[in-house]
Amino acid sequence: MAPALEDDEIDNNDYYSLLNVRREATQEELKGSYRRLCMLYHPDKHRDPELKRQAEQLFNLVHQAYEVLSDPQLRAIYDIYGKRGLDVEGWEVVERKRTPVEIREEFERLQREREERRLQQRTNPKGMISVGVDATDLFDRYEEDYKDLPGGGFPHVEINKMHISQSIEAPLTTTDTAVLSGSLSTHNGNGGGNINLALRRVTSAKGWGEVEFGAGDSHGPLLGMKIFRNLTARCFVTAQCGLQFSSRGVRPGCTTVLARHLDKNTMGYLQWRWGTQSSMNTSIVRDTKTSHFTFAMQLGIPHSFMMMSYQYKFQDDEQTKVKGSIKSGFFGTVVEYGAERKISRHSVLGATVSVGVPQGVSLKIKLNRASQTYFFPIHLTDQLLPSAVFYATVGPLIFYLAIQRLIIRPYVHAQQEQDLEKHQESSASDIARKKQEAESAVLLMQESVRRIIEMEESKMGLIILNAWYGKFVTDNSRRHERAKVIDVSVPLQCLVKDSKLILTEATKTGLPGFYDPCVGEEKSLKVLYQFRGVMHQVLSPDGEALRIPKQSHRIDADT
Numbered sequence: 001m002a003p004a005l006e007d008d009e010i011d012n013n014d015y016y017s018l019l020n021v022r023r024e025a026t027q028e029e030l031k032g033s034y035r036r037l038c039m040l041y042h043p044d045k046h047r048d049p050e051l052k053r054q055a056e057q058l059f060n061l062v063h064q065a066y067e068v069l070s071d072p073q074l075r076a077i078y079d080i081y082g083k084r085g086l087d088v089e090g091w092e093v094v095e096r097k098r099t100p101v102e103i104r105e106e107f108e109r110l111q112r113e114r115e116e117r118r119l120q121q122r123t124n125p126k127g128m129i130s131v132g133v134d135a136t137d138l139f140d141r142y143e144e145d146y147k148d149l150p151g152g153g154f155p156h157v158e159i160n161k162m163h164i165s166q167s168i169e170a171p172l173t174t175t176d177t178a179v180l181s182g183s184l185s186t187h188n189g190n191g192g193g194n195i196n197l198a199l200r201r202v203t204s205a206k207g208w209g210e211v212e213f214g215a216g217d218s219h220g221p222l223l224g225m226k227i228f229r230n231l232t233a234r235c236f237v238t239a240q241c242g243l244q245f246s247s248r249g250v251r252p253g254c255t256t257v258l259a260r261h262l263d264k265n266t267m268g269y270l271q272w273r274w275g276t277q278s279s280m281n282t283s284i285v286r287d288t289k290t291s292h293f294t295f296a297m298q299l300g301i302p303h304s305f306m307m308m309s310y311q312y313k314f315q316d317d318e319q320t321k322v323k324g325s326i327k328s329g330f331f332g333t334v335v336e337y338g339a340e341r342k343i344s345r346h347s348v349l350g351a352t353v354s355v356g357v358p359q360g361v362s363l364k365i366k367l368n369r370a371s372q373t374y375f376f377p378i379h380l381t382d383q384l385l386p387s388a389v390f391y392a393t394v395g396p397l398i399f400y401l402a403i404q405r406l407i408i409r410p411y412v413h414a415q416q417e418q419d420l421e422k423h424q425e426s427s428a429s430d431i432a433r434k435k436q437e438a439e440s441a442v443l444l445m446q447e448s449v450r451r452i453i454e455m456e457e458s459k460m461g462l463i464i465l466n467a468w469y470g471k472f473v474t475d476n477s478r479r480h481e482r483a484k485v486i487d488v489s490v491p492l493q494c495l496v497k498d499s500k501l502i503l504t505e506a507t508k509t510g511l512p513g514f515y516d517p518c519v520g521e522e523k524s525l526k527v528l529y530q531f532r533g534v535m536h537q538v539l540s541p542d543g544e545a546l547r548i549p550k551q552s553h554r555i556d557a558d559t
Contacts, residue, residue: 015065017510034066054440124169130375132161161187206230220246234261305329351396361388434515461499470517484518505545
């Protein structure tokens with residue numbers, strides 16, 4: 001799979017690659033590489049007007065790279081933010097004597113100011129659509145009761161509830177935000193809706209407050225307030241109070257949550273709720289790169305329960321997760337298991353099987369698409385039937401594999417090809433310029449390469465016979481694809497010093513005499529060289545460090 005395309009993919013490592021130094025290179029290493037390239041590209045070494053002009057362009061490019069990397073402040077910005085960090089609006093007012101840490105803080109301040117100006121024109125829409133399906137007729141029916149009815153041979157599946165909600169955020173100032181939300185619900189023919197307006201103000205770096213107003217046809221007007229506050233660097237508290245007005249009077253409610261970081265990956269929560277359904281809840285949540293664990297206990301009216309869940313996160317491109325949980329209380333016991341997976345750049349699909357007493361068996365399907373959520377709870381049976389559990393588990397899996405193979409993979413592949421084509425078109429002029437620079441650099445290297453080869457031949461040292469850089473087709477299933485490579489024998493020979501060639505851990509596109517022949521696609525460097533009269537060969541992925549000669553590269557006589 002081709003690597004993800006970024007806006008600054010071509011230029012991100014240019015300076016380090018151009019000088020062929022490590023990202024941790026010392027000032028002495030930078031200076032040594034700079035002097036060597038200056039000797040190679042100095043305009044005064046060339047009498048031909050065209051070569052002199054090309055040498056001057058490359059000399060200025062090398063000088064620019066050295067100016068940035070030899071300056072601690074500029075280098076700190078470049079290392080963190082790339083070339084774009086050197087061009088941020090307002091950067092010219094920064095004092096030159098600041099440390100790299102202070103430079104970074106100043107840069108982030110300028111970035112925040114720019115984001116705040118954009119904030120006035122941006123909203124954050126979120127929505128959810130939930131459709132409940134009653135499919136109990138699939139497993140709980142008696143065939144003899146329906147065989148004489150019209151259409152009795154087909155199970156009756158119906159939608160018995162639906163919920164739609166939507167919210168948008170409207171920044172009023174840099175500290176004030178208005179949130180407008182609404183929802184509509186229906187269940188077995190009865191429905192209702194409500195609308196809410198919340199005004200949030202960030203009072204300081206430690207907290208914010210929110211006032212909420214609401215109205216609906218089922219609960220009446222609502223007035224609420226919410227406060228968040230960081231007590232310490234590892235502890236925070238939230239408090240929420242509200243008044244619900246209805247025909248039966250005023251119903252007050254209050255919820256308080258105290259949370260604390262127990263360690264780097266673990267949070268502890270203590271929640272107290274007072275109102276018509278009072279309860280006290282405590283939970284521990286541990287979230288790491290590969291897993292998520294939750295343990296919770298609640299004592300309250302009408303429900304008290306104990307719950308434990310575990311989720312394992314696979315380290316793959318699709319961000320696959322499998323999960324399981326058990327919850328037991330006065331209402332009964334529920335066991336759930338399921339999985340979720342990223343099916344496209346902005347979409348995540350998940351399925352969960354719920355088996356409980358006395359709840360029965362249910363299948364829950366969820367699709368997250370950007371900031372929209374689509375939820376489909378399907379109730380299969382009120383009893384614990386093995387057949388319902390089996391079909392709820394196997395059915396979605398078979399359906400997903402079929403959709404993945406027939407629809408999702410072809411769509412994603414076509415989308416990637418389209419994005420790659422657009423990226424290649426947008427960068428065509430830049431690649432043409434870099435190709436011209438590379439060809440000019442190769443012409444300027446000819447005399448130096450001739451001297452290096454004579455010196456290496458005199459001591460049976462390192463001679464680059466052939467070198468290619470780009471996309472190689474080695475998979476038999478991809479023989480129809482065309483290899484996209486360029487000859488880089490001269491540039492690599494020019495980098496040989498004392499019978500050694502050392503390339504740093506960075507993309508090779510920025511090396512003198514190189515350019516990117518296949519933007520957005522995986523690239524490699526293939527080198528055929530001679531050392532001490534013996535043939536060697538190596539294929540190195542782009543971005544990895546390479547040191548030659550090595551005995552492991554040696555070609556056997558039989559080969």
